[in-house]
Amino acid sequence: MAEFPRFLIGASTKMYFSHARTMEWCRAVAEIARTHPAVRGGDAALFAVPGFLSVPGALEVFDGVAMVGVQDLAAEDHGPFTGEVSGRQAAELGCVLAEIGHAERRRLFGEDDAVVRAKTAAALRSGLVPLLCLGEPERGDPDRAAAECIRQFDDALASAGASGLSGPVVVAYEPHWAIGAPEPAAPEHIAAVCAALRAHLRGLPAHAGSAVIYGGSAGPGLLGRIAHAVDGLFLGRFAHDPAAVAVILDEVSNIAGHKPSRAGSGTIPADSIGAGGTDV
Numbered sequence: 001m002a003e004f005p006r007f008l009i010g011a012s013t014k015m016y017f018s019h020a021r022t023m024e025w026c027r028a029v030a031e032i033a034r035t036h037p038a039v040r041g042g043d044a045a046l047f048a049v050p051g052f053l054s055v056p057g058a059l060e061v062f063d064g065v066a067m068v069g070v071q072d073l074a075a076e077d078h079g080p081f082t083g084e085v086s087g088r089q090a091a092e093l094g095c096v097l098a099e100i101g102h103a104e105r106r107r108l109f110g111e112d113d114a115v116v117r118a119k120t121a122a123a124l125r126s127g128l129v130p131l132l133c134l135g136e137p138e139r140g141d142p143d144r145a146a147a148e149c150i151r152q153f154d155d156a157l158a159s160a161g162a163s164g165l166s167g168p169v170v171v172a173y174e175p176h177w178a179i180g181a182p183e184p185a186a187p188e189h190i191a192a193v194c195a196a197l198r199a200h201l202r203g204l205p206a207h208a209g210s211a212v213i214y215g216g217s218a219g220p221g222l223l224g225r226i227a228h229a230v231d232g233l234f235l236g237r238f239a240h241d242p243a244a245v246a247v248i249l250d251e252v253s254n255i256a257g258h259k260p261s262r263a264g265s266g267t268i269p270a271d272s273i274g275a276g277g278t279d280v
């Protein structure tokens with residue numbers, strides 16, 4: 001597994017788009033990845049997490065320019081599990097990441113810490129990087145949020161550790177209350193929690209090379225305020241317009257001390273970053 005660059009910028013399309021629109025989005029983002037100096041110069045890497053049915057197409061479109069992940073995986077590797085998708089199959093196709101523990105999986109599909117633990121071990125067993133979503137359910141004090149996230153992290157890796165599985169993890173800090181909201185958590189809150197997570201990870205040689213990124217209504221304008229404490233962003237609605245991804249890469253270039261490219265306009269129309277939910 002190659003080391004991640006300074007910033008990882010990823011997006012999940014959740015179940016917002018049709019397959020056709022997902023592929024259109026993938027093609028636009030792949031073109032940005034192919035041409036943007038932040039990616040070409042190695043300051044950032046992009047990843048995309050489309051719905052399962054769009055994964056093979058996304059792998060083709062992003063070949064060599066961005067990583068692709070799955071939004072979920074089975075806790076088991078193979079067998080009589082109708083409707084499940086094995087991490088082994090995802091890895092076989094060329095996926096790099098498997099998203100685990102998203103707040104929506106916990107809230108809507110009853111996934112608890114035990115499920116997250118089993119799926120994290122399954123991802124590592126399959127050679128996938130867990131894209132491990134952590135976050136406190138209620139808005140509150142950053143110290144308590146950090147303690148809860150560290151508890152969730154240690155719990156998620158417990159079975160993997162007991163089985164001797166190791167490898168980098170992409171930790172997506174996503175406070176549940178900031179997902180699907182009009183705006184992200186406050187930069188000071190994000191920075192405090194992510195700094196604590198990074199410090200925790202530094203003490204875990206089994207997971208050397210891990211990254212801590214922030215998600216939850218993240219979009220253009222945020223990275224510059226939290227760059228000292230995070231390794232990137234996990235985008236949702238505010239990446240639906242591919243131009244927003246280019247703008248965020250421009251921000252990476254600015255932080256890294258390079259000039260932004262012509263690939264990003266520097267601004268995106270206000271109506272393109274409004275709350276999503278009806279896109280197909």
Ligand SMILES: O=C[C@H](O)COP(=O)(O)O
Nearest residue numbers: 012179180216217236237
């Ligand atoms: O998977 C991405 C996160 O849940 C963030 O989604 P959001 O930016 O639409 O709140």
